[in-house]
Ligand code: ATP
């Protein structure tokens with residue numbers, strides 16, 4: 001039987017954070033044996049906020065090197081740059097005409113990002129979820145591994161797909177989200193009320209970037225905000241400690257209960273040291289491989305070219321189907 005299709009993407013809007021890694025990348029790696037995977041660097045999504053062109057280019061290549069360093073196999077699976085596949089823009093336009101303003105107005109990411117970038121609330125930021133729906137639907141994905149913050153975008157993707165299918169018959173596979181139990185929402189270390197985000201630069205101690213110097217990572221964890229209590233316990237009243245337990249659980253593959261049990265009777269200092277050690281040992285081999293892979297420019301070029309070609313083939317097939325349905329010429 002054919003394997004199911006996994007699709008996910010990440011914006012090359014900076015160096016990925018520990019949140020991106022635990023919420024998404026680590027799971028992508030683990031799903032490779034069981035599924036046919038397609039992973040993209042979503043640079044078309046990234047330009048919904050202002051990017052420096054040379055930085056964007058550099059971040060895109062680095063993100064590819066990082067996907068490979070984490071252990072994604074570009075021979076067995078498909079890894080590509082979103083803007084290399086023209087079908088995304090075209091499908092996105094078609095789907096825009098099957099999406100309601102009211103649906104987009106409800107998106108919390110749009111509300112958050114327009115508050116953050118008041119001077120640049122562009123139409124792309126508003127229709128961002130439609131482009132994301134186009135990404136997913138072009139590849140007829142069954143499962144989409146993402147962090148908790150993308151749940152709403154997955155729901156709108158399903159709604160758009162169902163709406164289109166109801167009019168035209170079975171064009172799109174209806175995708176399901178794949179959101180991990182532990183690690184789906186890593187919060188800032190200094191502000192555990194808000195999610196850790198790679199494009200936030202106000203306070204570098206709030207975010208762990210996965211290519212940060214390892215000593216620096218350990219120090220950021222040791223400086224993380226906790227509370228005036230002494231018990232290592234998960235709870236809404238303890239956002240800082242809960243976040244660290246979540247990080248520890250996601251890195252070690254333990255449940256929150258198992259993570260709590262590991263630190264029964266431990267003080268905050270001991271706890272933080274263990275969390276820091278676990279994160280550092282997880283990231284060390286990734287950083288080493290990243291160094292090697294990112295130096296091999298030719299290899300990265302080949303992977304990008306092959307990825308674009310293989311992805312285009314699949315995407316063009318779905319696009320042709322949708323074009324025909326809406327009454328455009330079949331090319
Ligand atoms: P940006 O800050 O540039 O808006 P981001 O850091 O939120 O980006 P994306 O590139 O939009 O990251 O997301 C990539 C993946 O990482 C998505 O699957 C998203 O759900 C996941 N993710 C992002 N932040 C976190 C977090 N704090 N905890 C868990 N998963 C996260």
Ligand code: LTN
Pocket residue numbers: 007008009010011042045131132135136144146150153
């Ligand atoms: N919007 C996503 C990144 C993204 C994505 C996708 C994720 C773009 N296209 C398709 C899953 C499937 C985000 O994580 N912010």
